[in-house]
Amino acid sequence: MYGAFCIYVVLQFASVRSQMCANVAIFQNDVKQNVKIAGSPIWQFQDLGLVQCMTKCLQFSLCKSVNFNTQSFVCHLMDNDNSSYITDNNSVFSASENWPKLNLAGACFNHECPDNSRCDVNDFNDVECVVLGCVGVPNVTAVNRTVFLSKNLWLIGDVIQSPCLYGSSAPANCFPNGTWSYFVCQEVSIKDCADAFANNLLTATKIVYVDVDGSGLLSKIEVNCDDAVTVIDHDGMNRTFVDGYDPAYSYRLDLNYSPSLDHILALIQNSDYCEQFVKYECHHAEIDGYTGWVTRNDAIVTYLAGDGTIPNACACHLTNSCTDTSFKCNCDINDANWREDAGVITSRDDLPMKAFVAGDTGGITEEAYVTIGPLRCWR
Template sequence: MGVKEKSITELIKMRAIPSLLVVALIASTECSSENKHVLNSVSKPKGVKDLEEMMLTMMAKIEALASDNAQLKLHNEQLTLDITQLKRNEVHMKLEGESLKSLIENTVEDRLQYLEAITRQITPPTCATLGNLGVTRTGTYLVDPDGVLRGEPPIKVLCDMETDPASTIIHHDSMENTEIDHCPDEGCYIRNINYDASMKQMQALIEQSESCEQEIRYECFSAPLRASNIDYAWWMDRHGEPQYYWVGSHAGEHLCSCGLTDDSIECIDPDLPCNCDAEAPLEELDEGAITNGTALPITQLRFGGLQFDAQKANHTLRGLVCRGKAASPENPAESCSSLRKAGHAHSGYYLINTKEGRLDVVFCRMDLEDTDADFQLDTGGRIAEESVYFNVYRTNFILATKSTSI
């Protein structure tokens, strides 16, 4: 083997060129003289160095093609993944479209129901009024307990049309079950209650309703409401006065639902009026509905007596719930204010019983506040319950004035 062929062979081994390419390269260097004019038409290596450069170039192209092929393969895999994701998105968008369609239909229906309510009467005073007008869907509505176009702005409430009569519910910012922070003193834990309505509107709602209540729940583990005649817990009424009863309308008493019977047999300790007062190392509960309309709504919760890690307590306070319509006062009423509370909203002349044995004719300006000086105007008209006296005159000739009793 010549030196030239030996160099080529070593180069082939070093570069690992495919055998077919090697044969072609050797043949190109050993071709006969009569074929040299054909090879001259292409780039012919002039020596080993040129041949090496050609092989390097071809190998670079092969590597580039291999890289392009790998990129195309990755691109194809990515396209496959994209197609799969697009199919998933299509299914997801279809489900979202159906959900949105249902939501729009429900929203439109709710709005139509709400518009129907307000077209029947401009901002009714309570949900019971809406129920009387034929509204049957439970939902959020605007009501104006203190009167239309006067006083406080209308308030948003939840109208529960499933109850009979319909319930007006006012929510607040402490509706959830809440863990009470540990503190040892009486009433050291303070929770202020902020309602979605002004106090004036809530008071007007209570006065116009047949009944109102607010449920309260106290969960305890060895955490008493009262122990050794010390009150560790109470709630504040709308007048800022502390109250210690946890059910019904029992002002001045410490009482829970289990203690309503004379012997408190429903309580875990019959000698105590509340379950939690037993301080038992058990999970106990005291709950009830406050029904005292003169105290509602509850404005603050106070708890304490939690000084050990093992002691635990939670509280839950529901919204203010009012139902029905207050009974009309005995006719005649005592004032324009009592007439308003009974549901009269139109200005005009009314009979009121301001003095025993006499009825007075007054003009009630229902568009004004109760505190306005012109809210109740005395006309000077009087009607006695037993006898009514008139002065009778003749105009065609002079006749002495005579008082006649009829």
């Protein structure tokens, strides 16, 4: 197979055939034929061979892989190597992780050029970093981070017409020195998304800066808005497998929020209603006596729905809809069927959830999944 590939490369890229054939054994595990990855390139070149395309990639700090068209000889430098594959009989894809970088990059091997530049070798064989554009987000209050991060590399001359969440003094221009032009964002004093919604300040990104304590000691924070609902995300919102923890509360999933606890408590105090979703999927894994969550005061509580006035209760008990109504949770049936308890916790005195704890998953057939949603508050 790879011998045939080498012949194919010789026919298509005569200018680099010796280099390609010499390295085909090295590249054979790193070149995927008839596919490319999705996404927009950070840069492109024409009339190159595959090896030359790889060399170009190593000149860019942002480049992680290449899409190469074997018919048009177009080289696309990509800033990721894990996007989904797209079938294309005229393309090959290769990620840079295992390339022989010293041989390919030459003088630019292990260069330290910033992400907004590429490594070049001048006529005196000296390495230079050539500025290509702008990267990152300017350090400006109320800047629209989403629009700046929509591209990993903005080219010199690119213009962002609306660089702020609310309003700006000027567009943002990418200057030839790789910096953004000066602009000032309009600042609006709002406590939460309810304020933003009422004053028509929500942009398409649904992100706002809020002053939860009304110009007190706390700094402004960035939050997501679902119309008038303030949404505080954490790092544990993915469905998480729980297995191998038999004693009660021996499994612990800590939830880390981007705002501080002081910010969150101020938001809760300003709100009339707060909630947090939790779902526990269980297979021979009991809730009663084994599973609960950690409140903002570091106490373990065992209710998984409602305001906590009914201990050990799940949502199905509150609505009298449990599969077996002699239990307060479906998972307490504790059998070989996959069951689920999902509900919304509403106690403003206990929220936010700081951690989820569980047990009874130590046996061969005992396992579970937990999903914890963001904190949502409104008034």
